[in-house]
Amino acid sequence: MFRLHEPSGGYTPPALIEKLGRLHKDQVFAPLPPKPAKPAPPAGAPKPAAKPAEHAEPAPKPAHLALQWFAIGLGVLLATSTALGLWMALAYSAQKGRLLVLLLLGVAVPAALVLLG
Structure with a gap:
Protein backbone atom coordinates (compact mmCIF):
# COMPACT_ATOMS: atom_id res chain seq x y z
CA MET A 1 0.00 0.00 0.00
CA PRO A 34 14.07 -6.00 -14.85
CA LYS A 35 13.93 -9.15 -12.76
CA PRO A 36 15.58 -12.16 -14.43
CA ALA A 37 13.17 -14.65 -15.95
CA LYS A 38 12.88 -18.07 -14.34
CA PRO A 39 14.71 -20.73 -16.35
CA ALA A 40 12.50 -23.18 -18.21
CA PRO A 41 12.56 -26.76 -16.86
CA PRO A 42 14.29 -29.36 -19.03
CA ALA A 43 12.11 -31.14 -21.59
CA GLY A 44 12.10 -34.51 -19.79
CA ALA A 45 11.67 -33.16 -16.27
CA PRO A 46 8.48 -34.02 -14.38
CA LYS A 47 6.09 -31.22 -13.64
CA PRO A 48 6.44 -29.78 -10.16
CA ALA A 49 3.63 -30.50 -7.72
CA ALA A 50 0.95 -27.86 -7.54
CA LYS A 51 1.78 -25.22 -4.98
CA PRO A 52 -0.84 -24.26 -2.45
CA ALA A 53 -2.43 -20.90 -3.05
CA GLU A 54 -0.18 -18.12 -1.87
CA HIS A 55 -1.48 -16.09 0.98
CA ALA A 56 -2.22 -12.46 0.37
CA GLU A 57 -0.06 -9.92 2.15
CA PRO A 58 -1.24 -9.33 5.69
CA ALA A 59 -3.07 -6.10 6.31
CA PRO A 60 -0.81 -3.32 7.57
CA LYS A 61 -0.86 -2.65 11.28
CA PRO A 62 -3.07 0.28 12.30
CA ALA A 63 -0.08 2.22 13.66
CA HIS A 64 1.81 1.76 10.37
CA LEU A 65 -1.20 2.84 8.33
CA ALA A 66 -1.73 5.87 10.58
CA LEU A 67 1.92 6.85 10.10
CA GLN A 68 1.57 6.59 6.31
CA TRP A 69 -1.53 8.81 6.33
CA PHE A 70 0.25 11.26 8.64
CA ALA A 71 3.18 11.47 6.19
CA ILE A 72 0.78 12.05 3.28
CA GLY A 73 -1.03 14.80 5.19
CA LEU A 74 2.27 16.37 6.18
CA GLY A 75 3.41 16.39 2.55
CA VAL A 76 0.18 18.04 1.39
CA LEU A 77 0.41 20.69 4.11
CA LEU A 78 4.07 21.34 3.32
CA ALA A 79 3.28 21.82 -0.38
CA THR A 80 0.39 24.15 0.53
CA SER A 81 2.60 26.18 2.86
CA THR A 82 5.28 26.48 0.17
CA ALA A 83 2.75 27.61 -2.44
CA LEU A 84 1.30 30.22 -0.07
CA GLY A 85 4.80 31.46 0.77
CA LEU A 86 5.68 31.84 -2.91
CA TRP A 87 2.41 33.64 -3.59
CA MET A 88 2.93 36.06 -0.68
CA ALA A 89 6.55 36.72 -1.68
CA LEU A 90 5.64 37.46 -5.29
CA ALA A 91 2.42 39.37 -4.52
CA TYR A 92 3.71 41.72 -1.83
CA SER A 93 7.35 42.31 -2.80
CA ALA A 94 8.88 45.17 -4.73
CA GLN A 95 11.77 42.91 -5.82
CA LYS A 96 9.84 40.44 -7.97
CA GLY A 97 12.65 40.05 -10.49
CA ARG A 98 15.17 38.98 -7.87
CA LEU A 99 12.65 36.59 -6.32
CA LEU A 100 11.88 34.98 -9.69
CA VAL A 101 15.59 34.53 -10.43
CA LEU A 102 16.14 32.87 -7.04
CA LEU A 103 13.08 30.67 -7.54
CA LEU A 104 14.28 29.55 -10.98
CA LEU A 105 17.77 28.86 -9.59
CA GLY A 106 16.22 26.83 -6.78
CA VAL A 107 14.53 24.66 -9.39
CA ALA A 108 17.31 24.56 -12.00
CA VAL A 109 20.29 23.73 -9.75
CA PRO A 110 18.84 20.53 -8.21
CA ALA A 111 17.50 19.44 -11.61
CA ALA A 112 20.95 19.97 -13.17
CA LEU A 113 22.60 18.00 -10.35
CA VAL A 114 20.21 15.09 -10.93
CA LEU A 115 20.84 15.07 -14.67
CA LEU A 116 24.63 15.34 -14.25
CA GLY A 117 24.83 12.64 -11.55
Whole structure:
Protein backbone atom coordinates (compact mmCIF):
# COMPACT_ATOMS: atom_id res chain seq x y z
CA MET A 1 0.00 0.00 0.00
CA PHE A 2 1.27 3.48 -0.91
CA ARG A 3 4.22 2.13 -2.92
CA LEU A 4 3.09 3.66 -6.18
CA HIS A 5 6.69 3.97 -7.40
CA GLU A 6 7.33 0.21 -7.36
CA PRO A 7 5.89 -2.33 -9.81
CA SER A 8 3.81 -5.03 -8.16
CA GLY A 9 1.28 -7.53 -9.44
CA GLY A 10 -0.14 -6.17 -12.68
CA TYR A 11 0.69 -2.55 -11.82
CA THR A 12 3.51 -0.80 -13.64
CA PRO A 13 4.22 2.77 -12.50
CA PRO A 14 4.88 5.55 -15.00
CA ALA A 15 8.59 5.71 -15.85
CA LEU A 16 9.08 9.17 -14.35
CA ILE A 17 7.44 8.18 -11.05
CA GLU A 18 9.59 5.05 -10.88
CA LYS A 19 12.76 7.04 -11.58
CA LEU A 20 11.90 9.72 -9.02
CA GLY A 21 11.15 7.04 -6.42
CA ARG A 22 14.56 5.47 -6.99
CA LEU A 23 16.18 8.90 -6.89
CA HIS A 24 14.59 9.50 -3.49
CA LYS A 25 15.42 6.07 -2.06
CA ASP A 26 18.67 5.06 -3.80
CA GLN A 27 20.00 8.35 -5.24
CA VAL A 28 19.90 6.80 -8.74
CA PHE A 29 17.86 8.41 -11.52
CA ALA A 30 17.01 5.22 -13.43
CA PRO A 31 14.17 2.70 -13.51
CA LEU A 32 14.51 -0.58 -11.63
CA PRO A 33 16.39 -3.24 -13.59
CA PRO A 34 14.07 -6.00 -14.85
CA LYS A 35 13.93 -9.15 -12.76
CA PRO A 36 15.58 -12.16 -14.43
CA ALA A 37 13.17 -14.65 -15.95
CA LYS A 38 12.88 -18.07 -14.34
CA PRO A 39 14.71 -20.73 -16.35
CA ALA A 40 12.50 -23.18 -18.21
CA PRO A 41 12.56 -26.76 -16.86
CA PRO A 42 14.29 -29.36 -19.03
CA ALA A 43 12.11 -31.14 -21.59
CA GLY A 44 12.10 -34.51 -19.79
CA ALA A 45 11.67 -33.16 -16.27
CA PRO A 46 8.48 -34.02 -14.38
CA LYS A 47 6.09 -31.22 -13.64
CA PRO A 48 6.44 -29.78 -10.16
CA ALA A 49 3.63 -30.50 -7.72
CA ALA A 50 0.95 -27.86 -7.54
CA LYS A 51 1.78 -25.22 -4.98
CA PRO A 52 -0.84 -24.26 -2.45
CA ALA A 53 -2.43 -20.90 -3.05
CA GLU A 54 -0.18 -18.12 -1.87
CA HIS A 55 -1.48 -16.09 0.98
CA ALA A 56 -2.22 -12.46 0.37
CA GLU A 57 -0.06 -9.92 2.15
CA PRO A 58 -1.24 -9.33 5.69
CA ALA A 59 -3.07 -6.10 6.31
CA PRO A 60 -0.81 -3.32 7.57
CA LYS A 61 -0.86 -2.65 11.28
CA PRO A 62 -3.07 0.28 12.30
CA ALA A 63 -0.08 2.22 13.66
CA HIS A 64 1.81 1.76 10.37
CA LEU A 65 -1.20 2.84 8.33
CA ALA A 66 -1.73 5.87 10.58
CA LEU A 67 1.92 6.85 10.10
CA GLN A 68 1.57 6.59 6.31
CA TRP A 69 -1.53 8.81 6.33
CA PHE A 70 0.25 11.26 8.64
CA ALA A 71 3.18 11.47 6.19
CA ILE A 72 0.78 12.05 3.28
CA GLY A 73 -1.03 14.80 5.19
CA LEU A 74 2.27 16.37 6.18
CA GLY A 75 3.41 16.39 2.55
CA VAL A 76 0.18 18.04 1.39
CA LEU A 77 0.41 20.69 4.11
CA LEU A 78 4.07 21.34 3.32
CA ALA A 79 3.28 21.82 -0.38
CA THR A 80 0.39 24.15 0.53
CA SER A 81 2.60 26.18 2.86
CA THR A 82 5.28 26.48 0.17
CA ALA A 83 2.75 27.61 -2.44
CA LEU A 84 1.30 30.22 -0.07
CA GLY A 85 4.80 31.46 0.77
CA LEU A 86 5.68 31.84 -2.91
CA TRP A 87 2.41 33.64 -3.59
CA MET A 88 2.93 36.06 -0.68
CA ALA A 89 6.55 36.72 -1.68
CA LEU A 90 5.64 37.46 -5.29
CA ALA A 91 2.42 39.37 -4.52
CA TYR A 92 3.71 41.72 -1.83
CA SER A 93 7.35 42.31 -2.80
CA ALA A 94 8.88 45.17 -4.73
CA GLN A 95 11.77 42.91 -5.82
CA LYS A 96 9.84 40.44 -7.97
CA GLY A 97 12.65 40.05 -10.49
CA ARG A 98 15.17 38.98 -7.87
CA LEU A 99 12.65 36.59 -6.32
CA LEU A 100 11.88 34.98 -9.69
CA VAL A 101 15.59 34.53 -10.43
CA LEU A 102 16.14 32.87 -7.04
CA LEU A 103 13.08 30.67 -7.54
CA LEU A 104 14.28 29.55 -10.98
CA LEU A 105 17.77 28.86 -9.59
CA GLY A 106 16.22 26.83 -6.78
CA VAL A 107 14.53 24.66 -9.39
CA ALA A 108 17.31 24.56 -12.00
CA VAL A 109 20.29 23.73 -9.75
CA PRO A 110 18.84 20.53 -8.21
CA ALA A 111 17.50 19.44 -11.61
CA ALA A 112 20.95 19.97 -13.17
CA LEU A 113 22.60 18.00 -10.35
CA VAL A 114 20.21 15.09 -10.93
CA LEU A 115 20.84 15.07 -14.67
CA LEU A 116 24.63 15.34 -14.25
CA GLY A 117 24.83 12.64 -11.55
